[in-house]
Amino acid sequence: MLTPVVLLLTLHLSVSDGSTCNPNGFRKDCGYLGIQQPECEQKGCCWSPKDHIPWCFFPNPSSVYTVQKTTKTSLGYQIVLAINDSSIGQAISPLGVNITFQTADRLHVKIFDPNNKRWEIPREVVPYPDLPASMPSNVQYTLGVAPQGKEFWFAVQRKVGGETLFNSSAASGGEMSGLAFEDQYLQIGTQLPSDANIYGLGEHVCPLQLKSGQTYTMWNFDTATPVNLNLYGSHPFYLDLRKSGLAHGVFLRSSNGMDVTLNDQSLSYAVIGGILDFYFFMGPQPEAVIQQYQEVIGHPSLPPYWALGFHQSRYGYRNVEALQDVVSKYNSNKLPLDTMWTDIDYMDQYKDFTLDPSNFPDDKMKTFVDQLHSNGQHYVVIVDPGIKNDPSYKPYQDGVNAAVFIKDKNNKWFVGKVWPGNTVFPDFFHPAASQYWHDQIANFLTMLPVDGLWIDMNEISNFCNGACTSSGDFDATDGERVGESFHMDQGRVGFDPNNPPYAINNQGNHIALNIKTLDMDAQHYSGILEYNSHNLFGKMEAMATSAALRNLTKKRSFVLTRSTFPGSGVYAAKWTGDNHASFDDLYYSIPGMLNFQMFGIPLVGSDICGFIGDTNEELCARWMELGAFYPFSRNHNNKGSKSQEPYMFGQQVTDISRQILGVRYSLLPYYYTLFYYASCPVSSLNLPSATVTRPLFFEFPDDDLTFAIDKQFMVGNGLLVSPVLTQGATSVTAYFPKARWYDFFTRSIVSESGGESKTLDTPLEKIQVHVRGGVIIPMQEPALTTAASRHNPYQLLVALDSGNMANGSLYLDDGISLNVTSYSLISYTASSISGETTLKSTVEGNYASESTTPTLNTIVVLGVATSPGSVTANGKALDSGHIAYNSTSASLTLSALSLPMQNNFTVVWK
Numbered sequence: 001m002l003t004p005v006v007l008l009l010t011l012h013l014s015v016s017d018g019s020t021c022n023p024n025g026f027r028k029d030c031g032y033l034g035i036q037q038p039e040c041e042q043k044g045c046c047w048s049p050k051d052h053i054p055w056c057f058f059p060n061p062s063s064v065y066t067v068q069k070t071t072k073t074s075l076g077y078q079i080v081l082a083i084n085d086s087s088i089g090q091a092i093s094p095l096g097v098n099i100t101f102q103t104a105d106r107l108h109v110k111i112f113d114p115n116n117k118r119w120e121i122p123r124e125v126v127p128y129p130d131l132p133a134s135m136p137s138n139v140q141y142t143l144g145v146a147p148q149g150k151e152f153w154f155a156v157q158r159k160v161g162g163e164t165l166f167n168s169s170a171a172s173g174g175e176m177s178g179l180a181f182e183d184q185y186l187q188i189g190t191q192l193p194s195d196a197n198i199y200g201l202g203e204h205v206c207p208l209q210l211k212s213g214q215t216y217t218m219w220n221f222d223t224a225t226p227v228n229l230n231l232y233g234s235h236p237f238y239l240d241l242r243k244s245g246l247a248h249g250v251f252l253r254s255s256n257g258m259d260v261t262l263n264d265q266s267l268s269y270a271v272i273g274g275i276l277d278f279y280f281f282m283g284p285q286p287e288a289v290i291q292q293y294q295e296v297i298g299h300p301s302l303p304p305y306w307a308l309g310f311h312q313s314r315y316g317y318r319n320v321e322a323l324q325d326v327v328s329k330y331n332s333n334k335l336p337l338d339t340m341w342t343d344i345d346y347m348d349q350y351k352d353f354t355l356d357p358s359n360f361p362d363d364k365m366k367t368f369v370d371q372l373h374s375n376g377q378h379y380v381v382i383v384d385p386g387i388k389n390d391p392s393y394k395p396y397q398d399g400v401n402a403a404v405f406i407k408d409k410n411n412k413w414f415v416g417k418v419w420p421g422n423t424v425f426p427d428f429f430h431p432a433a434s435q436y437w438h439d440q441i442a443n444f445l446t447m448l449p450v451d452g453l454w455i456d457m458n459e460i461s462n463f464c465n466g467a468c469t470s471s472g473d474f475d476a477t478d479g480e481r482v483g484e485s486f487h488m489d490q491g492r493v494g495f496d497p498n499n500p501p502y503a504i505n506n507q508g509n510h511i512a513l514n515i516k517t518l519d520m521d522a523q524h525y526s527g528i529l530e531y532n533s534h535n536l537f538g539k540m541e542a543m544a545t546s547a548a549l550r551n552l553t554k555k556r557s558f559v560l561t562r563s564t565f566p567g568s569g570v571y572a573a574k575w576t577g578d579n580h581a582s583f584d585d586l587y588y589s590i591p592g593m594l595n596f597q598m599f600g601i602p603l604v605g606s607d608i609c610g611f612i613g614d615t616n617e618e619l620c621a622r623w624m625e626l627g628a629f630y631p632f633s634r635n636h637n638n639k640g641s642k643s644q645e646p647y648m649f650g651q652q653v654t655d656i657s658r659q660i661l662g663v664r665y666s667l668l669p670y671y672y673t674l675f676y677y678a679s680c681p682v683s684s685l686n687l688p689s690a691t692v693t694r695p696l697f698f699e700f701p702d703d704d705l706t707f708a709i710d711k712q713f714m715v716g717n718g719l720l721v722s723p724v725l726t727q728g729a730t731s732v733t734a735y736f737p738k739a740r741w742y743d744f745f746t747r748s749i750v751s752e753s754g755g756e757s758k759t760l761d762t763p764l765e766k767i768q769v770h771v772r773g774g775v776i777i778p779m780q781e782p783a784l785t786t787a788a789s790r791h792n793p794y795q796l797l798v799a800l801d802s803g804n805m806a807n808g809s810l811y812l813d814d815g816i817s818l819n820v821t822s823y824s825l826i827s828y829t830a831s832s833i834s835g836e837t838t839l840k841s842t843v844e845g846n847y848a849s850e851s852t853t854p855t856l857n858t859i860v861v862l863g864v865a866t867s868p869g870s871v872t873a874n875g876k877a878l879d880s881g882h883i884a885y886n887s888t889s890a891s892l893t894l895s896a897l898s899l900p901m902q903n904n905f906t907v908v909w910k
Contacts (some may be wrong), residue, residue, distance in 0.1 A: 004734070019047035022060045028124050028187070028270055028502060029215075031056030045195075053338050057504075064151040065095060065179050075135055076100045077146065080114075081152050081179075092181050097493055099145075099154070102129060104138045105282035105292055107156060111181065111188075114273040117648035119274045119532040120254050122429075125540060126567050127298055128253065136744040140282045141165070152179055152571045156280050165240070166246045166280060167191045177268075184500040186276055189268030190250075190440075195243035197707045199695075200598055201260050203233040203564070208591035208695060208710035210238075210622065212264045217505045219257040222461035222516055224578040224612060225585070229508050231458055232577050233564035234535040235599045238267070239289050245702040249281035249289040251296065255535045255565065258505045270501050273532055286409045286698045290690040294600050295681070299571035299690075301546075302679040303603050304556045305574065305815030306378050307452070307632070308668050308784040309338025309459070310661055316347055316639035319359035320368050321367045324879040326645060327372070333647045333654050336784045339378040341454065341636070346381055350419035351388050353395055353444040359448065365448055378451035378788030380558065385458050385541055386423030389415060399426065404433040406530070410469055411520040415469050416518060421470060425518070428540035429525040429533070435543075442842035445552055452558030453545055455572075458538040459517060459563045466498065466519035470577065475592075497521050497531040507683045538563025539571070546571040551564035555816050560632075571602035573632050574617040581641070582612025586623055587725045594629060597691040602678050605630030609644040611637050618727065618764060624657045625767035626723040628664040629715060631671065631692045656765050661767075663744075665789050667715075671809055675717045676811040676825075689716060696720075697771075700737040703755070709735060718775030718799070718808070719744070722760070722768040732768055740773030740801050742862045743825040747889040750864065753802070766877045773863060774801035776808025776828045790815065793857035796828065796903065798839060800863035804832030812847045812901070824848035824901065830861075837861075859907065861892040868909035873897060875906070 023046070029086040030045035031054060037047045040056035065081040079097035096114040101107060103351075112118065127178050142162075144155040146169075153169035167190055170178035180187035192198075197209055201216040205225045207373035210216065218234035225231065236252040238260075252258075256273040269276075294300070304402065312330065317323055323340055330337040355362050365652045369379045387396050387405070399405050400413075405424040408414040413424045426433050430472045441453070462468075497520035503510035513520050513531070519533035542561045549557035559572040568574065570637035576592040579585040589606035596604040608627035609620040615637070624646055627633050644733075646657035674692040691698065696706035696713045712722045712734060720741065722734035749772060751758065760768050771777065777798070781792035798806050808831070813823040824845040831838055847853070867885040871894060884893040892909065897903050 001762070015380065021048070022330065026260075027054050028185075029054040029505065029510065030058045030502075033251070033508070060177050061208070065093075065181070066149060066151050067146050068094065070145065070148060073103075073265060077133060077143075077145070079152070081111075090182060092183065094419065095181055097152070099143065099202065101135055101139055101143075103292075104136045105140050105288075107141055107143070107280040107282075109154060109278045111179070111277075112276065115180075119256070119529075120277065121253060121274075121536065123442060125536055125543075126253065127296070129296055129840035131330050138285075141280070143391045145412060156286075158248075158282070161244075161246075163242065163246065164191075164193070165245065165282075166250060166348055169396055173248065181276075182578055182658070184272050185502045186271040187269065188276055189266050192240075192264075192266055193242070194264075198238050198262055199241070199886060200235065200238035200249075200320070200595065201234040201262075202595050203227055203231040204584075204600060204633035205231065205588050207708075207719065208594055209708045210262055212262055215261045217257075217259050218535065219504055219513070220459040220517075220538065221504050221507060222457065222459045222505065224862045225576070225580070225588075226508075226589075229855035230305050230423060230506060231632075231665065232562045233538065233568070233574075234594075235564070235566060235847070237293060237566065237599065239286060239598055240698060241286060241701060242705060242729075243704055246284040247286040247289050248283050249700060249706065251279040251281070251293060251566070253277040253279065253296075253424075253566075256439045256532055256533070257506070259504050268564075270504070271726035272502055286701055287690055287694070290598055290600070291704045293598075294690055297567040298570040299679050299681060300600055300602050300675075301571065302556065302820075303573065303674060304558055305668070305790070306338050306786045307558050307603065308671055308675075309381075309424050309633075310336050310628075310664065311339040311632075311634035311636075312645060313341030313343065313634055313636035314639075314643065314645075315343035315345065315637070316641075320361070320364045321365050324368060324371075327375075327377070329645065329647050331618070331784065332908065334784065335646060335657065335658050336655070336665050336782065337368070337450070338786050339380055340372060341380045341382075341634070343382050343639075344384070344419055345639075347420075349388075351393060351395075351495075352383050353387075353440050355448065362447055365445075369449060373449075373830050376785040380452040380454055380560070381448075381450050382454040382456055383454055383545075384418055384424050386416065386536070388420040388563040389413065389422050389424045389442075394460075396424070398439065399436055402430075402436050404430045406437045406518065407523045408519065408556070412872050414518060414522045415467055416459055416460070417468045419462065426538070426541070426544075427524045428544055429528055431525070433525075433548060434544040437544045438551065441548040442552055442633070443546070448694060452560070453549065454560045455538075455541050456544055456562050458541050458561065460534075460537050460789055462517050465516060466514040467522075479514075500531075539565040539568045542568055542572040554818065556818055562597070563754050564596075564601060566600065569596075569599070569603070572601070573603035575603045575632065575634065576604070576606040578611050578638075579607050581619060581644075582616040583622075583725060583727045583789075584617060585610060586619065586626065586723075587711060589626070589630075590713055590725075593693055594695050594710065597694055599760050600690075602630050602675060602692040605632035605634060607634065607636040609635055609637060612641070613638075613754065614642045615644050617653055620644055620649055621653045621656045621764055622724055622767075624653070624662050625724075627723075628660040628767075629693070629719075629769075630674075631666065652765070659765075662766065662782045665786070666779045666788055667719075667777070668786065668789065669778040669780050669794065669812075670716065670718070671810055672815075673811040679791060679847075692716070694737070703737050705735060706737055718772050718777050720770040720772065724767070730757050730763050732762045733757055734768055734770075740799075740863065742771040742773065742799050744769035746805060747860070747862050747886065747891040749890065771799040771862065772799065774806050775799050776830065778808060778826075778828075786815075790799065791852070791854060793854045795858035795860065797858065798830055798859060798861045800830065800832075800837075800861065804830070804837055804863070806830040810846075811854065814847070822847045822850070825902065836908060839865075839907040841905050843902060843904055846902070848900070853901050855897070856901060856905075857897055859894040859897065861894075861909075862890070863910075864890055864892040868892065871907070871909040873899065873905065873907050
């Protein structure tokens, strides 16, 4: 049944009819940091040095879009809007609004120019779902829109409870203005209630819970992680959690630069091109919001198992012997290491797909990589997108021959500058570019069989502000380039794509869009402007790199990227960029990691011990402890900084690192299972998760004390990690939400029912990790590599809740196959009746029957009040020598079980 348009009478629909300079309205920044009143007013802008910024802002629109016509469709509504005036530039009128009820928990609202094709992200770059055949049933939302003849607004409410989730009406005298839609400026916003808690809108270094009075700019930029400024990726998605414990999400499918301003009563978008293309996700649980979001942008890929091991990297390894020395010292110190990495040091004059013949000769490198592989280890190298424009350099000449490089406004190759000097850049919109990239990778793998590629500098980063030099006399014209495929008035007098009429808050100072990147009139295939597609480059490079590796190796690819966009997690892992060796950045690594879980890129981590600056013993020890729980765990630092491999700091840090990496490796079956669930479509299974690590409020949305916590985090639903993040501290105050909690290391109950904070003694050699009652954690005896660990026996950590119940699961496959045909998904449940507790497994699939699959040897049960009188496994009594009860920790350990993983089992104690 078609859900009717409902006029929401409670909304405030009036618009301020006073001065166009409304200091209480939404302020579109018209100045720059430090502008004074005379210059501001000379620009025709408003000046009001009140309690919030900007002081200099564009006049508020005095004209509005009104509803001309509303037509009911089989899936929603089509609306026509018109306007008679504009405030900046020239307003576009009429506008079309398509509203589509796509699923029971997803609504689509698209505002566009019906008469001119404007820029929209191509579907092959960022997917969008097919339309349903009919109106979905059990829709969880209602829609309100303005009536004909009135100023346009729309609102989304929950069907149950009537909570307003998004309301674009501009309240009289409020913090936001109504809809604006011009060639280079689009504006819309939503009113916010006082209990809104906003998360997301990346990529920024900032606390997890976003702050009022802050503008979050989305424009990909290479910078060393300053706080609150736009960084390497753009993710115009936010999650809003209300005090009710109900969450929803909003995704603006746009690659154009934008500012999103959060105030006490509103959230407003200012976008410099394209269209307004919104998706609304009803949740209502935070985890469900992310599942629904991934149904639109794509689910992250299941990584190769080895990628979950520990990684060592450095910019500054001077030769292959230095690499061999690091691998040897990891082994001699009994430190787990799965993957060795090399930054641009390995290249010949920093040229992609080459080896330095003096320091990294191909014969020695091949021997080194072969030795790693024989050890069960792996090797990853960096590749930058900049190709040196040297006619004697084959990757350059191949690109010229295929005409696959980005062009400038004069149809010449766009020339920037990166590490090798003057460079050109692949145009991944070009239909031949992916094959070109594939061929370069294929040639390199023939020379050196690396296991993955690390793609950096892909914002695109440029050492010049726009073009560096003329690209010469070579005419880069190809017959397919036939002008713009979308509307943008480039012929307008004064048109300057580097400095559009509205200057987004690029780097906190409204700098030109071509600073440290390409000129915005650089052209991609079919006339696509860099102005519109800038934020997509990193994702498109990841797509091409992943496709090449998968095709060439016939295995799961491993790609690590710096620049990301919605859907990047389908193709790549992410590290959070050039952080600093400081306790501040140790803390910021947690909200950074948690944000990318929400952005659909679960394989994420920060440079452990810090990239920029010299770390020290205390900081590196604390960072190794925290980093052992990142989904992606890599130690990496900068050339010129002191070496920071953990063994460089003496015995204490070495011992700490060995112990905590052993914990990580023991937990990899749990992590891998979480990655499996995150990679699966929601419709395929009743899945428990879409994230690997997650904020506490994902598991406890009814507890508003968790809403701002970003110094602790969950791994799955079962582990709570509470690191020390303060220099010199030897204790940490941890909040325990309402549940039973056990110390992971001592096995003792720390909090019987939760809902409390505790200050815990945490010396340098300790990190606080707690297990949630009611969860079963699959584990494995650790080794120095994932390859060796996978041959070791399994164990279960069963943490009983107050009702003596628990559940968990384990996913098994070969850890590398692209198209998995042999797998096992094992469910574990524990329950208790009349003093008898039963633990059962149920096996789906056939991978566990493989001859190489180890057995389940140990079960550790937490929260066993008294020593059991008897224990049976599959009806057979266990020998007393295999039963150990610890009365201090109230834990039961069953050993030497040798239970085959492919068979269902039942273990009973009473």
